[in-house]
Amino acid sequence: MPEPTAERPAPAPEPPTTEPITGPTRTPAPIDGPLPENRTRYAVVGAGHRAAMYIDALIGAHATDGEIVAWIEPNPVRAAFHEARVAAAVGGERPVYDPDDLEKVIETERVDRVIVTSVDRTHGDLVSRALRAGADVVVEKPIAAHAGQARQIVDAVAETGRDLVMTFNYRYAPRNSALREVIASGEIGRVLSVHFDWALDTVHGADYFRRWHREKVNNGGLLVHKSSHHFDLVNWWIDDVPRRVFAAGGRMFYGDDAAHANGYEPTEAEARLRAGGIDPWHLDLDKNEWLAGLYGAEAQAHDGYVRNRSVFDAGITTEDTLSLVVEYASGATMSYSLTAHSPWEGYRVVVNGTRGRAELEVVERGSVEFSDAGTAILDPSATDAYAEDPVRPAGERLLVQRHWEKAEERPIVVVGPGGHGGGDTLLLRDVFAPAGEPDLLGRAAGYRDGILASAVGYAGNTSLETGDPVRLEDLELNT
Secondary structure, three states: OOOOOOOOOOOOOOOOOOOOOOOOOOOOOOOOOOOOOOOEEEEEEOOOHHHHHHHHHHOOOOOOOEEEEEEEOOOHHHHHHHHHHHHHHHOOOOOEEOHHHHHHHHHHOOOOEEEEOOOHHHHHHHHHHHHHOOOEEEEEOOOOOOHHHHHHHHHHHHHHOOOEEEEOHHHHOHHHHHHHHHHHHOOOOOEEEEEEEEEEEOOHHHHOOOOHHHOHHHHOOHHHHOHHHHHHHHHHHHOOOEEEEEEEEEOOOOOOOOHHHOOOOOOHHHHHHHHOOOOOOOOOHHHOHHHHHHHOHHHHHHHOOOOOOOOOOOOOOOOOEEEEEEEEOOOOEEEEEEEEEEOOEEEEEEEEEOOEEEEEEEEEEOOOOEOOOOOEOOOHHHOOOOOOOOOOOOOEEEEEEEOOOOOEEEOOOOOOOOOOOOHHHHHHHHHHOOOOOOOOOOOOEEHHHHHHHHHHHHHHHHHHHHOOOEEHHHHOOOO
16 A cells, blocks of 8 residues: 655654653763773764663763764754753764765764664654665664555665664563563463553553654554554564454544543543643643753744644544454464553553463553642653562562462562663663673564564554455565
């Protein structure tokens, strides 16, 4: 089918984080002493919120491994915002280029690797151009918004043989690694089926409908932008390849003509919030220094991008309620659901095997609560204060039960400081300073992993349009 086209210029980049409305808690301290001269040279494409994790790594824990030598960003305010933090930490000054100058940047600035954190629908063009210009690439998921854009990357990798790293940080979270270990050990036998239910709450889920993600042309919808994380987890957990997808769902809650606009009755809790001057559906940029710096009035004046639009506007095309059935090459199946308007946030996974069953439950935020200032309380899994108990994180439970035996709860061991129980630290190590030692869990992801994860979403979107199951081979992605 033809690829969707944009009706206006691409908006500025913005990240899909677990807690989507906060930035780094601090700028890393200035580097003490000289830095090596032979560090890997990086250009950052897309200077929005999504770039922060990589920038902080290169001016913090991985400053001796790599350096940022250029920004590729059409909005000078956003580039300057990040540049100020980098200059404070490592000194120097990095030039700002337009995306049209990508090849020039790679040559002039002697770039070794490009970090792509721009709007999803720009990935196919930017990644393939960077590879052909002689740089390796680190790309934030999803690998591309639509199948045709993914084919650009597949062709460029085949043509150049260059390296492409996907940053699937969910693989590194201890809870997800623990489930991978159980399945790989053979305890529950050969996997026959998976049930995966993901709930996004009215802070995180709603935020996709305030920003550029609300227009499906930009991100392929949540089946690609958000769910590629989840599909990658299942592909990795069960070590299998998806083959066929059937999808159902739509935009059922947000927008000017869906459930909220038709017969919705505010709860008593919402009424109390409003009486206290808090609109639970509104994001006030002025109350967040980080977002105001990246997306406030000064930045808006350059490109017109409004970060905090109403989730009940007309013209929203991204679905908020989705269900899938996926068949795998082994014969295993997955049933999947995504809800972007839940009162709590987290996920439940059930894996049924020939010898038993494993169940993982993760409550990232049991309810949406607000501070006196009217801001949502942070998700603890995305902060350094992830768990008071390093072996039994609050809100996480992994059960394993073999046939004719009692269920056992397995430990989920936090691996250290950093987001997602230390998982983000491990991911960044693999991205910027791989040890070269084998990872028995196989967490590092390459371009094929990115293609297979997003392809489930591409097939799901086609199924939503046609009402029929879709084979991944029909997408012609050569996976």
